[in-house]
Every structure is written in structure tokens, then in C-alpha cells.
Amino acid sequence: MKWTIGKKLFTTSVLIMLIMVTLSAFSLRNTYTLNNNTQQLSKTVLPKVSLIGDINYYTEHVMTLTQNHLLSEDQATKDGYENKITETTAALDDSFQKYGKLIESDDEKNYYNQLKDRWTIFLNKKDKVISESNGNNKEEANQTFRDGVLLFEKMQGDLDALTKLNSQVSEKITIESDEQSKNALNINIYIVIGSIIFTIAITYLLVRSIRRPLILLSSQVKEVADGNLGIDPIHIKNKDEIGELANHVNAMTENLKGLIENVMYNSQLVAATSEELSASAEETSRASEQITSSIIYIADGAEKQEKSTHEAYSVVKEISIGMEQAASSIQTVAENSQSTSEKAIYGNKVLDKTVNQMNMIHRTVNHTSEIVNSLGEKSDEIGKIVTIITEISEQTNLLALNAAIEAARAGEQGKGFAVVADEVKKLATQSRNAAGQISQLVDIIQFEVNKVIVSMEEGSSEIKDGINLVTESGENFKQIVKMIEEVSSQTEEVSAIFEEINASSQSIIQIVEMTSTISVEASSQSQSVAAAAEQQNASMEEMAASADILSKMAEELQDTVKGFKI
Template sequence: MRLTIRKKLIGSFLLTAFIFGIASFISFANLKSTQESYTYLLDTVSELRSINQEIDSLIGRQTSDLRGYLLYENETFLHDLRFNNSEIQRLIEEAKGLATLQETITRFDDVTVLNESFINEVERVITLVPTDKEQAILMTNQNIVPISRDMRDASSQLKDWLEDILEENEATTIQTSEAALRVVMIVSVLAFVIAIAGGIVVSNTISRPIMKMSALAREVASGNLAAERVNVKSKDEIRDLNQSFNQMTDNLKEILSNIAISSDQVAASSEQLNAGASESVRAADQITESIQSVASGAEKQVESTNTANEIASNISKGMDQIAKNVQSVTESTTLTQQKSKNGLVVIDKTVSQMNEINNKTDQISNVIMSLEGKSKEIGNIISLITAVSDQTNLLSLNAAIEAARAGEHGKGFAVVADEVRKLAVESNDSASKISQLIHDIQQDIQRSVTAMSEGNESVKEGLVYATEAGSEFTAISESISDILKQIEEVSTSIKQISLSTVTMVQSIDEASTIAENASAYSQNVAASAEEQMATMEEISASAETLSRMAEELQATVRKFNL
């Protein structure tokens, strides 16, 4: 079997590569397995952390929705609360589907239990709101708020648990990587030792025959073509090289013999070469003139392409500036749209508050109207008291007259009648004062009724204006959205124009480069033609010396030992 140098080298390299391959495969398999495990766990834990963060946010929202419902009794808050509660449950089920550790599933189950307790307590509180709102608030503070706090604590503990899992897995990954590194180092050292041993063996089988051939080559270089030949017996390329070298030596002997014969013919050919060189000089003159004309045209083309390149570059810079301005307008318009949306929200809140004020104003008006009716009833009663007082006063006068007629027997009765008259007068005076106060109160109530009516009308007008303002803000927001779409279309068009301009600049640069190269090539050709002329002249001169060189060559050949 022919064991060539190539096979020897390939065999030693393959052995080394095989050992390195085993080490690489082992390390790659370990690292890949570790990486896949770590990547899967990292992705899973990251997803679980994201879900847990969203659950934590929803816990706060549903608590806020409950407070909003208790404050305003708006069904929207109740609808949002139930939606957030069901969304928490959905996210928990999604997280349990991703989790692989039972401890993680158990922790999510704990949140599920608390979430169900939360919604159950909420339903109990909701039934109390219409009848006993204070009791509903008390139950919220005593039962629901602690559950919400426990849910937030469970979510926080779950977050810490997921971070601990990542830290443990990272430590395991580091240990696995270090073990794989140790295996690679051991196999690498083994491969290094084997490679050195194989290199020494292979180098000895190659270097010894080559040293013998090197000695023979020095003999041949000194002119001794009759030196003893070297015979290599190894079945590889060195034996082929040895045979080729021996053949080369024999061929060199034959060539030198032929050179001696050909040197005579060279002397005769030199004269013919001199004549041909003269003809080449004349042709080179004509070529030089043509090339110079081509070079002049190429230089003009280079100037034109440079001018076009400057124009295209200016266009490209202008388009970049336009794109920046459009981007600035887009940002300003987006900010304006956000402000208009915020204004619309404020107007909605204002309308809601004005509706509430309108309702309260109506209630106050009803109360004042009721007071007005009561004051009229009091006035009627005072009028009755006044009439009774007048009648009592009249009766007391009559009684005094009758007592005076009775003489001594009616004195006691006269005193009583006088006291009754005084009481009647005082009652009449008091009734008059009360009547005046009631009259003043009725006037104040009437003014209050008028003011409340005017205030109610103002509130209604404010509602109309606020509603119209909301409509205007909505129209503004829609207009801004249309403007944003148009700006996006303009921005897209500008980008396309900018890309086209860049392409045009590149094309002009390529054309300019080609023109410059053509000009340079033309100048090079002209220079080459001039050099060719000089060369032809040198050839003519060299032809004369060629004959002398042939004679010297014959003298040199005679120095070899053939």
C-alpha cells in the first residue's frame, strides 16, 4: 500500500481532529442541553413574572373599582371590577399551564382562593349598598381590604419565588459549564501530546530523504551534472520528487547541449529583430495620439458626473431635513391629540359634576318650595291668632264695662277682664311681630326660589356648553388623527424619495468612478504606448548586444561537466 506524505499528514491531523471533535461534541452537547434548559426556564419564568405583574396590577384595579362603586354607585365601576376579577382568574389558569413546578402551581392556587373570596365578599357588599351603605363600607374595610392585601402579599411572595428559581438555575448552569470546560481542557492536552508525537515521526520520514536530495542539488548547482544520483525507496511523494529531480538533471544536460546549438541561431535572429523594432516605433506614435484624445473626453465626463453628484447630494440633504421636520410635526401633532383626549376626559367629568349639581339644585328648590308652603300655613295661623286676640280684647272691654255696671260686686271681675285685655294686646303685638318675620322669611324664600331657578338655568346652559365643547374636542381629536395619517403618508413618500436619491447618488458615484478609471486607463495606455516606443528603441539596441550574449552563452555552457 502506498503511504503518501499527504496520507501521513492527513492521518495525523485526522487523529488530532478526531480527539478534538470528541471533546467539542461532548462540550457542545452539555452546553446545548444546559442552554436549552436554561433558556426554556428563563422564558417560562419571564412569562410567569409578566403574568404575575399583570395580576398584581389587576388586584389594585379591582379594589379601586370597588371604592369607586361605593362612592358613586356607578355600574361601570362594578362592571370593571367583575371583568378585572375574571381576568385575574384567566391569567392564573394561563400561568398554571406554563408552570412546571408544583410549588409554583400551588402558589397560584393560593391567589385563586383569595380572588374567589374577594369576589364573594364583593357580591355580599353590593347587596347592602342600596339599603345600608355605611354597613357596606364597614364590611369592605373589615373583610375585602384584608383579602386584597393578602392577594398583593401572595403576588409579592410569588415574585420572590420566581427570582429564587432563576438564581438556582443560574448556579446549576455555571457548574455544568465548568465541568464541560474541564473535559475540553483534558482532551485538548491529550490531543496536543499525540499531535507532537505524530509530528516527530512524520517529520523524520520526510526530512532524511530530502537532506540527501539537497546535497545532490548543491552538486548540480555547482555545475557537476555527472554527480551520483540519489535513490529513495519510500513509497510516497519524496520518491516521486527524487525521480523527478534525477530526470530534471538529465534534462538539464540535454538542454545545455541544445543551448550551445541554439546560440548560433540567436545571433542571426537578432538582426531581424532590430528591423521589426523600428516598425513598432512608428505604429506606437499613432496609438499615442489616439489615446490622448480619448483621455481628454474622459476628463470632461468626470467633471460632469462630479457636478451631478453635488446636486444629488444637496437634494438628499434637503430630503433628510424635510424628514426631520415631518418627524417633529408628527410628535407635536401626537402630543396635541393626547391633550385633546385629556380635555375630552375633563369635559366628561365636568358634565357629570354639573349633572350632579343640577340634581342637588332641584332638590334644594323642592325643599325651599316646601318651606314657602309651610311659611304660608304659619302666616294663616298667625292671622287666626291675631283675630282671636282682637276678639279677646273686645270681649275683655265688654267684660270691664259690665263689671263697672255691677259696681262693687264686679270689681274683681273687672281686674280679671283688664288682665285678659292686656294679654290679648300683648298676644296681638307678638302675632304682629311674628307675622312680620314670616313675611320677611317668605320674601327671602321667594328670592331663594328665584335664585335657585336662575342657578338651575345656568347649570343647564353650562351642561349644553360643556356637551358642545366635548363634541368639539371629539371633532378636534378626529381631525388630528386624519392629520397624523396624512403626515405618515408624507413621511413614507419622503423616505421613498430619499432612498431613490441615495440610489441616484450611488449611480452617479459609480459613473464618476468609471469615468475616472477610463481617464486613468487612457492615460496609462498613452504612457504605455510611450513606454513601448522607448522599449522598441531599447529592443533595437538590445538586438545588437544579443549576438554578443550568444557568444558569452556558449562560453558559459562549456563550464558544465556534461
């Protein structure tokens, strides 16, 4: 499986996002649990404690009103006390009904039922006391009232037991919330530290796996751009776009090296051929002069004419052979130029592909920067969640303050309620502190994400430098291809000239042979031979000029390739 840069960056981003999601889910779960505990305190425990205080107050108030009724002598006053007792009893029944709906345990239910049973008995005694008080039966009324006082004291014991049960529940919830808050904080710290270490490590490895090969590639391409083709191939183990790019750069270097060697060889061959061509032209020129001199002396005698013709025949034959060799060399130069041009075109295509690969890497690094920016936005969302946690803790603290006020208002009977309110306040403080610590951890994550963004920007800058170097090498390739095409064109022209010269040489041979067979007509044909000699001399001058041009082009080509080190 090909592990491309895009897959590496995507996998890294997914892992970091999973860590962030895990941390967020764990924080939300702890927040939900703490909120449930707070809801249980505010909706169950605190209302029950408040109702116990109300029940205690109403029972004590009924006891006091009954005693006042017993001590009163005025019937109108007694009637007023009876009305108040009826109102208080109705309020007490309502409190009993509300408390019954909030009962959670069997022990609490037993104490509650026992309290209601005793209250029912107390109401009967209260009615008896009022009846005896209205009948002015003071002694029996006092005895019944004392029995009611004993029953009231037992009811106080039931209320204390219910208060204690609710205090235990509140303490249990507080302890569980405290432990859970501490555990959650520790786990959050471990997760954040682990995620920071993991993020730094994987980011370092990823940037290192991209940056080091790019530095090697940049150095390699710079050497090639400077003309140094004798460097060793780079070896990169990456099985991704960078590894492919390294292989393409190595192939480009080898092809360019072979191209330059071929150009150097062909330029030397062209130089040597031009020297041979120049020498042949000089010999041909000298031969033409000899032919012209021979024509002058044709009239002196057939014997001298035949001898001169034989010498001219030998010289022209050598020239013809030299022309054929030169034509063969020029053909070889043309073929090598064509091969060199094809390799140069292939090298230019490799450079274009290299530029495309580096552009793809540049786009991939930019995409990774966008993903890391998205991670920073996720951190901002976690910060918003922490703000919600802080608001919940502040609301809980306000609820605890209200509970403390109610406890103070209840007096001695509200002590248990005050303990619960204090525990709730501690719980709210711990929640706010935990939220603050989580906020600090989120800031740390955002700082590390910013470092990753800076690292990505550095990698992108280095990729741009590599693209510029490769582009410069491509321009050099295009110049080389253009020069090779010019050499190929000049070679074709020289080849055509050689064909003309060779044809002229064959014509001279035929003329010399004809001269040998018809020596009698030599004098009459001297003008034709002189004209042919002049044409041959002009051709030799053209050939010499072409040889000079070819020699200069070979020197220019050699000067060009000297800039490369093989």
C-alpha cells in the first residue's frame, strides 16, 4: 500500500481529532454527572430538609397554640387559637404530602410513616385537650397535654432521624462528586499531557519525514542547476510522492548526464570532421590549381597531357574517397544529434513532471495547515463548554447561598440544612476550579497547534524554493534542446554540401577519364576543363567556408557543455 503524504497528514489529523473528541466527551460526561448530583441536591435533598424544617415548625406551632388555648380563659381567644391550629394543621398536611413524594429509601419511608402515625395520635390528643379546655376541665386537659408533649418529643426524634438521613445522603453525594471531580481532573491532565506529547511527536516525525528529503532534493537540484552532474544519486526510503520525486530527480540527472556526454562526444566528432573537411578542401583546391596549370600545357603535347590527366585522376579519386568518409561522419553526427535532441526533450518532460509533483506536495501541506486551523477552532469550542461548566458552578453556588439563608432563617432546626448548603458550595467551588484548569489545558493545546502551523509554513516555503530551482533547470534544458536543434540543422546543410561536392568529384573523375581517352581533342576541350576546374574550386571554397562554420559551432557547443561537471 502506498503511504502518500496526503494519507499521512489525514491520519495524523484524524488521530489528533479523536484525542480532542475523547477529551471533550470525558469532560462532558463528568459535567453531566456533577450536574446530576447538583440536581439531586437541589431537587430532592434540599427540599426535603426544608420540608423537615417546616414540619418541625408547624408541629411546634400547633403545640404552642394548644398550650395557649389551654391557658386562655376567654372563649373568643380560644376560638382564635382553634382557627390558627386548623390553618397550621392544613399547612402541615401539605408539607407531609410533599415530603412523601420525595422519599427514596426504605429507612426514610419507615421514619416518615412513624412520624405521620404519631402525628395522627397527637391530633387526637390535641382535639381532646381543646374539648376539655372548652369544658373548663383543666386537670384532665393538662394531663392530656402532658401526654401530647411526650408524643411530641418522640416526633422530634423522628424528625432528627429524617434530618440525619438526608444529611448522610447529602454527604455521600458530596464525597462522590469530590472524588469524581478529582479523578476527572487527573484523567483530563493525563489525557491532555499524553495528547500534547503525542501531537508533538507525530508532528515532529511527519515534518521531519517531509523536510529532510526536501532538503536533500533541493540540494541535488541546486547542484544540477549549477552544472554539477557528477554527484551521487540520492537515496530516499519514503514510499510517497517525495520518494517518487527523488527517483525522478535521479533519472533526470542520469539522463542529463548521458545527454551532455553525448553532446560532448558529438561536438568533438564534428570538430574532427570539420578539420578533415578543411584539409580535403585544401587538397581539392590545390588539385584544381594543378588541373588549371595542366590545361595551359595541353597544347605542348599529348604525352604531358596524359601524364597530368593521370595525376589529376588519382588526386580526384582520393578527394572522392575523402568526401564519402566525410559524408558518413556527417550522417553519424546527424543521427547522434537526433538522439541527443530526443533525450533532451525527455529530460524536459521529467522536469515538468517534477514541478507538478512539487506543486502537489505544496497543495497537500496547505491542506494540512487548514486541518490544523480546524483543530484550533475545536479547541475554541471546548473553551465554550468550559464556560458553560463555570456558569453551572456559579448557579450552584448561588443555590447554596440561598440554602444557607433558609437554614439561618430556620434557626436551630436548620443546622442540617446549613451543612448541606456548605457542601453544595464546596462542590460548586471545585467545579469552577476544575473548569479553570481545563481552560488552561485548552490554551496549551492551542499553543501547540500554532507551533504546528508555523512548522507547516516553513515546509511550504522550502517546497517553493525547490520548485524555483527545478524551473531554472527546465529553462537550461530548453536552451540545450534549442542549441541541439541548431546543430542538427547545420549538420543537414553540411551533409547536403558534401553530397554536392561528392557529385562534383564524380563529375571530375568522368572528365579526367574522358580527357585520357580523347587526348587528341584535349586542346579543343581545354576551355570546358578550365570551366569545370573553376566550378570545382568554387565548390571547394564553399566547402571550406562550411567547414569553418561547423568548426565554430562545435567550439560553441563544447564551451556550452563545459559548464557541466560529469
